């Protein structure tokens with residue numbers, strides 16, 4: 001897949017190798033002098049998982065016979081060889097491009113068609129970021145993304161938390177596409193803050209509305225700016241889904257806000273609850289793969305985003 005795909009929060013990658021799975025492939029990541037490296041998690045010698053090994057001088061050491069590999073996959077030491085100049089050129093592991101952005105580690109399996117976007121709020125100290133999740137689901141990444149962007153389910157799956165069951169209508173909205181990004185915005189009814197989760201910055205708690213401006217970055221990332229009419233309070237949801245395999249994914253959701261006190265733990269608990277409510281629904285969806293052929297499910301006008309997403313994914317990914 002020709003895109004940058006998430007494999008971990010940056011904060012989770014320290015001096016120990018970590019096994020990650022992307023598009024059905026087992027990979028290993030580790031940190032070497034500040035930079036994250038990524039190799040296929042398979043020693044060329046006897047096929048052992050390198051992620052079971054250790055890190056020495058920035059190289060990964062296989063746990064079976066101690067062969068060492070650099071971040072670019074080249075073997076740098078075969079302890080059993082008397083002469084290290086005799087390391088065969090075949091002693092090499094497939095390496096992958098890696099970058100860190102938004103507190104997330106991204107890996108490219110194929111050459112990406114597009115760079116990751118720039119989001120100024122991430123480097124603006126008036127916005128504070130909280131990492132929620134991660135959220136591993138037994139579902140395809142496209143199903144997880146579609147659910148994140150679905151407006152119509154809020155009053156039913158998250159009543160009193162994200163939606164108001166008394167106001168289930170979805171206001172009209174249109175979707176436009178430029179390159180790999182779908183743009184759309186909506187002003188929709190939201191639920192009032194609860195005592196347990198006083199997290200949203202809406203000054204109006206009587207039949208509150210929220211203004212959402214979305215960028216759906218193909219294939220599996222959503223950047224959402226949330227605002228409230230008449231207020232400068234704002235939130236940002238940066239959500240991305242790791243396609244672990246056809247039927248497994250992991251969601252990462254970084255939330256930024258520019259108002260109020262630090263309520264990181266409350267926000268994490270809130271998202272744990274929201275994502276657990278969604279997980280039951282999405283893991284039940286059949287077929288497991290989102291059908292990109294629009295005739296296969298029933299789409300109404302308020303499903304415009306799902307329609308645009310399926311069309312774009314069918315065309316480009």
Ligand code: FES
Nearest residue numbers: 043045046062065
């Ligand atoms: S299997 Fe890795 S060094 Fe032998």
Ligand SMILES: [Fe+2]
Nearest residue numbers: 147157158278
């Ligand atoms: Fe949801």
